[in-house]
Amino acid sequence: MERRLRDCDEFFRYPELGHLPAQRRLSALAELRETGTYRQTAEEILIGAKLAWRNHARCVGRKHWRSLKLLDARQVTSADELAGVCWEHLRLATNGGAIQSMVTVGPQRVPGRREFRIVSTQLIRYAGYRNGDGTVTGDPANIAATEQAQALGWRGERTPFDVLPVLISAPDAEVRYFEVPRELVREVDLAHPDYPWFGSLGLKWHALPAVSNMDLDIGGITYPFAPFNGWYVGTEIGARNLSDTDRYNMLPLIADMMGLDTSSVRTLWRDKALIELNHAVLHSFRAAGVHLVDHHTVAKQFCDHAEREAAAGRRCPTDWSWINPPTSSGLTPTFHRYYDEPDLDVRPNFVKRADA
Structure with missing residues (x-):
């Protein structure tokens, strides 16, 4: 309780809430102390969520924290809703x-009651199916999520890009699965401007990275149902999701199609294939009219954000390993400077669940 009272007190002292009457902080503290909770206004939640984004040490896109929009769903009473x-x-x-x-x-x-929460890590994820020969069809990162959905009765088509259902837990029911309406899943088919054969690989990725398994802590109140999104950095798709050996592992095939010498890592065939895969991602999203940002641009934006925070007299807690891209890091400005240490206790924030 003391931690929640402290978070409440600190939240209402943020300058962004300076327009509220002083009595609001005192009444919230009094209600929290007496009942263990209080109800925030939609404005307070939106400001708190923006501050949570600004405080989140692992996000490289924080320059845009003021642009966050809120969908207030506190009135829902069922998993279907x-x-x-x-x-x-x-x-x-x-x-x-x-x-x-x-x-x-x-x-x-x-406190003491069951709650609404999304079990799925993101609103849109691709399934991963174990095959009898030890291989995986789809995304190996989501094998456990796929098998959990299957245990609940879901059946996919076993393609490399089956969209998983969203798993939701409600206070009055066990976990249920809900098929994502196909018309709401914007996907981008990947092609390359210089390699006509690239489109035959059948690669694609979804447009929206909506994280859904973190708690949102604002002013002593926790929201366990709080999916949120920004937009993709191209390297998240091209240099991790489609490239990692424990994900789609596409670099060997792309290198082969490019005619690269793969006999030794010293030929840098992985690096060459990686660059072209990332080139395809950036080209394809732009051609499809879907917004994402390249790693050079977002790195410059983050450094601008960090400097703006310093000028405003605020710390900018940052996890260096997360804000640097997984390719060409040394070519970006985020690589060549130090940051304030990550602060896991700062609130408001998006917080990893203890049981996630």
Whole structure:
């Protein structure tokens, strides 16, 4: 309780809430002390969510924290209603390809009671199926999530890019799965401007990275149902999701199609294939009219953000390993400077669940 009272007191002292009457902080503290909770206004939640984004040490896109939009879903009373809210989030955030940063906030946590939460790590994820020969069809990172959905009765088509259902836990029911409406899943087929054969690989990726398994802590109140999104950095797709050996592992095939010498790592065939895969991602998203950002641009934006925070007299807690891209890091300005140490206790924030 003392921690929650402290977070509440500190939250209402943020300059962004300076327009509120002083009595609001005192009444919130009094209600929290007496009942263990209090109800925040939609404005307070939106400001708190923006501050949570600004405080989150692992996000390189924090320059845009003021642009976050809120979908207030605290009134929902069932898993079906929450699934509908998720679909509305996808529709608003995808925005025809002009991705908008969004957060959807469901009912707040009440100590001692079961709660609404999304079990899935993101609203859109691709399934991963174990094959009898030890290989995997789809995304190996999502094998456990796929098998959990299958245990609940879901059946996919066993293609490399089956969209998983969203798993939702409600206070009055066990975990249920909800199929994501296909019309809400914007996907981009990948092609390369210089290699006509690239399109025959059948690669694609979804437009929206909507994280859904973190708690949102604001002013002593926790929201366990709080999916949120920005937009992709190209390297998240091209240099991790499609490249990592424990994910889609596409570099050997791309190198072979390029005619590269793969007899030794010293030929740098992985590096050459990686660059062209990332080139394809950036080219394809632009051609499809879907917004994402390249790693050079976002690194410059983050350094601008860090300097702006310093000028405002604020710390900018940063996890160096997360804000540097997985390719060509030394060519970006984020690589060549130090930052304030990550602060896991700073609130408001998006917080990893203890049981995630």
